[in-house]
Amino acid sequence: MVGASLAGLLTARALRGQGFQERIVVVGAERHRPYDRPPLSKDFLKGAIGEADLALEAEGEEPGIEWRLGVAATALDAPARKITLGDGTTLTADGIVIATGAAARRLPGTGGLAGVHTLRTLDDARALRADLERAGRIVVIGGGFIGAEVAATARELGRDVTLVESGPAPLAGVLGPAMAHALAGLHERRGVRLITGAHVTEVTGTGRADGVRLADGSHLPADVVVAGIGATPCTGWLAGSGVELGDGVLCDEGGGTSVPGIVAVGDCAAWYEPALGRHHRIEHWTGARQRAAVAAATLLSGGTARPEPARPPYFWSDQYDVKIQFIGHAGDADTVTVEEGDPATHSFLAVYRRGERPVAVLGVNQVRLFTRWRRHLETTPAHTG
Amino acid sequence: MIPACPLASLPRGEALRLDVDPPIAVFHTDDGDLYAIDDTCTHQDASLADGWLEGCEVECPLHASRFDLRTGQVDAPPAKRPVRTHRVVVEDDVVYVVPSDAPPNLPPGVTLKGQA
Ligand SMILES: Cc1cc2nc3c(=O)[nH]c(=O)nc-3n(C[C@H](O)[C@H](O)[C@H](O)COP(=O)(O)OP(=O)(O)OC[C@H]3O[C@@H](n4cnc5c(N)ncnc54)[C@H](O)[C@@H]3O)c2cc1C
Ligand code: FES
Numbered sequence: 001m002v003g004a005s006l007a008g009l010l011t012a013r014a015l016r017g018q019g020f021q022e023r024i025v026v027v028g029a030e031r032h033r034p035y036d037r038p039p040l041s042k043d044f045l046k047g048a049i050g051e052a053d054l055a056l057e058a059e060g061e062e063p064g065i066e067w068r069l070g071v072a073a074t075a076l077d078a079p080a081r082k083i084t085l086g087d088g089t090t091l092t093a094d095g096i097v098i099a100t101g102a103a104a105r106r107l108p109g110t111g112g113l114a115g116v117h118t119l120r121t122l123d124d125a126r127a128l129r130a131d132l133e134r135a136g137r138i139v140v141i142g143g144g145f146i147g148a149e150v151a152a153t154a155r156e157l158g159r160d161v162t163l164v165e166s167g168p169a170p171l172a173g174v175l176g177p178a179m180a181h182a183l184a185g186l187h188e189r190r191g192v193r194l195i196t197g198a199h200v201t202e203v204t205g206t207g208r209a210d211g212v213r214l215a216d217g218s219h220l221p222a223d224v225v226v227a228g229i230g231a232t233p234c235t236g237w238l239a240g241s242g243v244e245l246g247d248g249v250l251c252d253e254g255g256g257t258s259v260p261g262i263v264a265v266g267d268c269a270a271w272y273e274p275a276l277g278r279h280h281r282i283e284h285w286t287g288a289r290q291r292a293a294v295a296a297a298t299l300l301s302g303g304t305a306r307p308e309p310a311r312p313p314y315f316w317s318d319q320y321d322v323k324i325q326f327i328g329h330a331g332d333a334d335t336v337t338v339e340e341g342d343p344a345t346h347s348f349l350a351v352y353r354r355g356e357r358p359v360a361v362l363g364v365n366q367v368r369l370f371t372r373w374r375r376h377l378e379t380t381p382a383h384t385g
Numbered sequence: 386m387i388p389a390c391p392l393a394s395l396p397r398g399e400a401l402r403l404d405v406d407p408p409i410a411v412f413h414t415d416d417g418d419l420y421a422i423d424d425t426c427t428h429q430d431a432s433l434a435d436g437w438l439e440g441c442e443v444e445c446p447l448h449a450s451r452f453d454l455r456t457g458q459v460d461a462p463p464a465k466r467p468v469r470t471h472r473v474v475v476e477d478d479v480v481y482v483v484p485s486d487a488p489p490n491l492p493p494g495v496t497l498k499g500q501a
Pocket of ligand 2: 427428429430446448449450
């Protein structure tokens with residue numbers, strides 16, 4: 001098993017739960033036992049919870065796993081199922097689970113500059129938290145989930161925050177422009193300066209960042225710059241291995257890769273989705289959670305297990321005191337209607353439809369109603385057209 | 386014993402949240418059984434009465450950990466600790482809850498109102 005985070009831990013557990021009793025070795029590049037990433041941009045960054053609260057393993061849990069932490073896999077010989085590690089040692093296995101997740105994309109040309117952050121790991125979050133303590137002005141580049149959440153948290157900590165987004169509104173990519181606009185007001189109401197349709201050309205400063213330059217020539221002064229510009233799957237170590245790659249490790253609908261005896265799951269994996277007719281990489285918590293058991297079954301059955309149809313992707317995001325929940329694919333919809341509440345009050349539920357058929361639902365502070373809709377979408381079989 | 390509601394007002398498949406401290410959720414399963422557990426998820430501040438009831442389990446509405454209504458045990462992260470279970474009594478078609486005297490497993494940052 002390569003990758004010691006959510007997907008790795010849950011697949012190891014699922015293997016045990018499905019009766020596998022042989023040795024399981026989990027190799028992880030980070031020094032830490034599996035921990036929960038979502039709070040890194042929210043309660044952990046805010047200081048509301050500590051590191052112990054992030055642990056994914058329950059106290060006293062012992063699923064019989066050998067951990068090899070603080071060392072990365074550097075190469076795979078797929079036909080021989082042999083993994084080479086950064087310390088020069090090798091491991092040979094009957095089955096391999098690839099769960100190496102994704103890494104934050106960095107802004108080009110900011111390598112040597114202090115005060116420029118990305119946020120993916122516990123170490124990133126510690127460094128950002130420490131820097132935020134000293135900073136007055138924060139510029140967040142990128143209005144995806146991580147950018148929007150970091151902006152919200154920094155604002156709640158009383159900092160002066162500017163959020164720079166290249167699209168028409170934060171989260172426009174996943175929520176579609178109409179609903180993203182409705183939510184953009186949230187940031188402005190809380191005092192975050194929002195600049196949309198803007199491209200960053202440069203982070204300025206010598207030794208330490210002192211601001212951000214935009215394509216129109218304007219300059220935004222900053223003590224801390226956070227780049228939330230997406231993540232790329234950690235598949236570099238698989239180059240030339242024989243495992244087929246695309247945007248992530250390409251898998252069938254049960255998580256099997258192009259090589260028998262090797263499965264992939266979590267943020268690094270693009271599973272084939274029959275309803276979409278293509279491979280799709282899901283970068284959300286529940287994606288890893290739902291698919292771990294499927295990947296384990298695929299591995300143990302040698303690929304003959306027939307997976308249940310995948311549930312539509314579900315994710316959540318917390319910004320300020322607002323809980324955002326979303327299920328489905330907004331891109332499939334041709335209409336969006338608000339069915340409950342009012343976007344202006346930041347408590348509403350919107351249904352995305354293709355023709356008559358609901359294909360996605362957005363809930364904003366509507367937890368109970370959202371659960372009903374989620375159930376509806378998850379239990380109604382998806383079909384395209 | 387805390388009176389919850391008339392049995393007739395809690396149909397099968399539904400849940401009710403009691404505003405005691407900490408809040409308690411009462412579930413009426415599709416099979417007709419009644420269970421009571423602490424309403425607050427042990428992971429974060431979510432109301433389990435808003436969750437998805439399936440068989441004898443409720444799935445947390447936020448991050449999908451599932452709790453067994455009979456034992457309070459949780460199946461998988463992000464929640465790690467069980468919820469408290471309470472006894473349910475039906476007398477004269479009224480549902481009552483007998484609160485447990487074990488300490489609750491509240492999520493980080495949530496405290497009893499009496500001791501904020
Ligand atoms: C700040 C932040 C906030 C988030 N918030 C939300 C949210 O609100 N809602 C939501 O649904 N999702 C959220 N997510 C996404 C969610 O955390 C991920 O979907 C989840 O972590 C995926 O798990 P994973 O195990 O596939 O990958 P990861 O958690 O990325 O773990 C992969 C592990 O593999 C290790 N690794 C990489 N390469 C190698 C190698 N060559 N050898 C050995 N080990 C290697 C990495 O170091 C890492 O520890 C958030 C993510 C972040 C970073
Ligand atoms: S709040 Fe229940 S699982 Fe997170």
